[in-house]
Amino acid sequence: MASILDLAKYHEDLAELFFRHQTALLDGKVPAARAALQAYRKALARHILDEEEFLMPVYQAKARITPGGDVRLFKGDHVNLLKSVDEYEARMEGLDASKPDWQRKLLALLDEETRHKHILDHHDQRERSLFFPALDQALDEGARAELLSRCTLRAAGL
């Protein structure tokens, strides 16, 4: 049975991409950490676009929206998530594992990035408990499958 809740697997993929960025940082591999952060941002933006372009209009039109499930809250998180990644990318400019201030700068960046992980975590929980189940309830099997395939096609880069 098609379920919109299956889209939550992208959240796990996203968390894994962010983990790769942070482990590259821990290893002092700055170019790899930068590339991983860029790959993460691209995947995050694509998932957000799927939600805002395909899912939210249907959610607003058909789903029973409960407290905490307002699209403005989800969209606010999306803005904060993308903005904070841009900040980290800017902070990585000039970061050099061979410099004496490396450890200090690395710890400061990782501290900042914890904020991002908290937002991502809350966002995941609210989408899993409010957004995706309400869409599942509001749609029939055919409509769910159609929405899912649109999101999957974009994820495959088609």
Ligand SMILES: [Fe+2]
């Ligand atoms: Fe999501």
Ligand SMILES: [Fe+2]
């Ligand atoms: Fe989202």
